Amino acid sequence: MASAPQSLPLFYNALEPLSSETHAAFKMRMLDRATFLVGQHAIPITVDEFVMAQRTLPIVFTSGDDAIPIALMGLNEGVNVFIGDDGKLTEDTVYVPAYVRRYPFMLARLRPDAEELSLCFDPTGEAIGAFDDGEALFADGKPTEVVQNILGFNEQFEQAGARTANFMSELREMGLLMEGEVTLQVEGNEQPFIYRGFQMVNEEKLNELRGDQLRKIQKSGLLPLIYAHLFSLSTLPQIFDRQVKLGKAPVPQLVN
Numbered sequence: 001m002a003s004a005p006q007s008l009p010l011f012y013n014a015l016e017p018l019s020s021e022t023h024a025a026f027k028m029r030m031l032d033r034a035t036f037l038v039g040q041h042a043i044p045i046t047v048d049e050f051v052m053a054q055r056t057l058p059i060v061f062t063s064g065d066d067a068i069p070i071a072l073m074g075l076n077e078g079v080n081v082f083i084g085d086d087g088k089l090t091e092d093t094v095y096v097p098a099y100v101r102r103y104p105f106m107l108a109r110l111r112p113d114a115e116e117l118s119l120c121f122d123p124t125g126e127a128i129g130a131f132d133d134g135e136a137l138f139a140d141g142k143p144t145e146v147v148q149n150i151l152g153f154n155e156q157f158e159q160a161g162a163r164t165a166n167f168m169s170e171l172r173e174m175g176l177l178m179e180g181e182v183t184l185q186v187e188g189n190e191q192p193f194i195y196r197g198f199q200m201v202n203e204e205k206l207n208e209l210r211g212d213q214l215r216k217i218q219k220s221g222l223l224p225l226i227y228a229h230l231f232s233l234s235t236l237p238q239i240f241d242r243q244v245k246l247g248k249a250p251v252p253q254l255v256n
Contacts, residue, residue, distance in 0.1 A: 009106070010040070010043075010044065010099075011036045011037075011040075011100075011103050011104075011122070012103075012104075012106070012122045013122055013124040014122055014123055014124055015106070015108055015120045015121070015122060016120060016121060016122075016123045017110060017118050017119070017120050018105075018118075018119045018120060018121055018137070018147070020138045020141050020142065020143065021141075023137060023138065024138050024141070025130045026128055026129060026130055026131075026136075026137045026138070027128075027129070027130070027131045027133070027134030027135055027136050027137060028127055028128050028134050028135050028137060028146060028150075029127055029131055029133055029134035029135070030127075030134075031126060031127050032088060033086060033087035033088045034083065034087050034100065034103075035086075035087035035126070036087075036103065036125075037073075037080060037083045037087065037100060038080065038083055038084075038085060038087055039078045039079065039080055040073070040080055040083075041072060041073055041074030041075065041076060041077060041078065041079050041080055042062075042070040042071070042072055042073070042074075043070060043071050043073060043097045043099055043100060044068055044069070044070055044071075044097070044099045045059060045069050045070060045071040045097045045098075045099065046069070046098060046099075046157070046160035046161055046163065046164045047069070047160065047163050047164045047167045047225050048098075048160040048163065048164075049071075049095070049097060049098060049160075050069075050225050050228035050229060050232075051224070051228050052095050053071050053095045053097065053228075053232065054228045054229070054231050054232035054235075055095065055232075055235075056091075056093065056094045056095050056235060057071040057072060057073065057094065057095055057097075057232065057235060057239075058071070058072040058232050058233055058235050058236045058239060059071055059072075059228070059229045059232040059233075060072065060180060060198040060199065060200055060229075060233075061168075061171075061177060061198060061199040061200065062198065062199065063179070063197055063198060063199055065172075067168060067172075067177065067199055068164070068168065069164065069167075069168070069229070070198075071095070071097050072236075072239060073094075073239075074239065074243065074248075075195055075236070075239055075240055075243060076243065076248065076250055079243055079246075079248045081239055081242035081243055081246060081248075082094045082242075098153075098157050098160070099157075101153075102153060102154055102157055103122065103125065104121045104122035104124075104125030104127055104128055105119060105120070105121045105150050105154055106119075106120055106121075106154060107119060107120070107154045107155070107157075107158055108120045117158065119147075119150070119151055119154065167222060167225060170217070170220070170222055171201070171222075171226075174205075174209070174213060174217075175202075175205060176201050176202055176205055176206055176226070177199045177200070177201065177202065178199065178200065178201075178202040178205075179196070179198075179199060180195075180196065180198045180199055180200035181194065181195070181196050182194070182195045182233075182236055183195075184236065184237060184240045186240075186244060186249065193240070193249065193250060195236075200229070200230075200233070201226050201229055201230060203230065206226065
């Protein structure tokens with residue numbers, strides 16, 4: 001059997017190519033929980049999701065030259081304010097990123113020199129296995145409609161990932177990213193809570209764009225995405241309030 005990639009992304013403990021021979025009896029069952037999300041505060045997100053996600057989740061960018069957009073389900077390591085300890089959603093209206101919804105599947109190159117992506121899954125996940133119940137993945141040695149839908153979703157995710165990479169490249173080329181800092185105050189605490197270690201769009205530079213650059217981001221569709229990111233930052237206090245109510249707020253820091 002072909003070997004799976006050595007480096008594994010967030011959530012995945014292992015990767016195995018889905019095979020009609022090896023996994024002929026496998027089924028997928030629907031779960032009402034996502035235990036892999038417990039304590040995960042930052043989730044990768046694509047530009048296709050910005051408009052939907054910005055209503056309930058802050059969208060920021062990771063630090064470094066290879067920054068990617070992430071949706072914050074908590075403001076501190078180990079804190080997800082929307083997932084209970086049992087892995088169940090505590091708020092039905094929160095947007096769940098596609099990165100989460102594709103698990104335990106993903107498209108991956110089985111070898112570094114491979115041109116095609118293969119549909120793989122995490123065999124340690126709870127949703128896939130040789131169960132008595134669930135929806136069959138194969139019938140008469142062929143993928144069922146379930147697998148076809150999973151494949152289609154993952155292909156769309158990869159395409160969205162490519163659009164996201166182009167978006168990030170444009171932001172870098174125009175110098176619109178800057179190191180972010182957010183200060184949040186809790187009533188009754190003298191010292192504020194300060195969050196750093198992420199990037200955000202520099203509104204001052206954005207407002208200074210003129211001529212060709214401004215027309216470029218308007219025509220390419222970048223401008224609505226940028227504003228979706230900026231609008232999403234208004235949800236930061238809401239996420240913070242949830243942390244406070246859960247007793248998971250960090251220790252206040254002195255302002256430098």
